[in-house]
Amino acid sequence: MNQPAPDRSITGLQRRRPGAAGLIRGQRSEPQHAARAEAAAVTRQLESDEGAWPAMTSAKAQSDAQRPRRNAAIKASKGQVNVEIATDVRDQARAAFRAAAYFEGVPTFAQFVENAIRHENERVQREHNSGLPFEPISENLPAGRPVGGSR
Known part of the structure; x- marks a missing residue:
């Protein structure tokens, strides 16, 4: 009646090694952990207190902290425009954007088109x-x- 418990251990398998994510996480230095914690604290403070801005150590950190807020304000004030234009005009606009976007400081094709419409609006306002x-x-x-006429 008093039999020994059977051995139910699994044999023949090698012990699992940690995954790549665990290895990378383990190799991070302490300053990276501190920087990530500081960024999370800044984000929480910005989300909780609309008017207060924490002291930033660099212009890049300040621009990164402002980016989500700025993009949200821009999205709220933008609308979509769908138009059909001649294919060659569209293709020339795409080529012009690719050629000059970096030098003109235009980050997106939407911004490029918005600038073109803005310039045309200003011209029509001056003339008419x-x-x-x-x-x-x-x-x-x-x-x-x-x-007033044909296409």
Whole structure:
């Protein structure tokens, strides 16, 4: 009745080695951990206190801390525009963006197109409205035939 317990250990398998993520995590130096903890603390403070800005040690840290807030404000004030334009005009615009984006300081094609529309708006305002801005129209424009002539 008093039999010894059977040996249920698994034999023949090698012990598992830690995964790559564990190795990398283990090789990180203490300053990286401290920098990550500081960045998390800054993020928490920014999220909890809208008006207060913590002291930043560098311009890069300040720009990184401001980026999410700035992008959220920009997204809230932007709208989408869908238009059909001639393929050659579109392709030339893409080529111009790729050629000059770095030198002009334009980060995205959307920003490039926005700048082009802004310049055309300013030209039309100068020529047809004594340089004054037009009253903004937020509703959709009528679809159908082009106004005042052919395409």
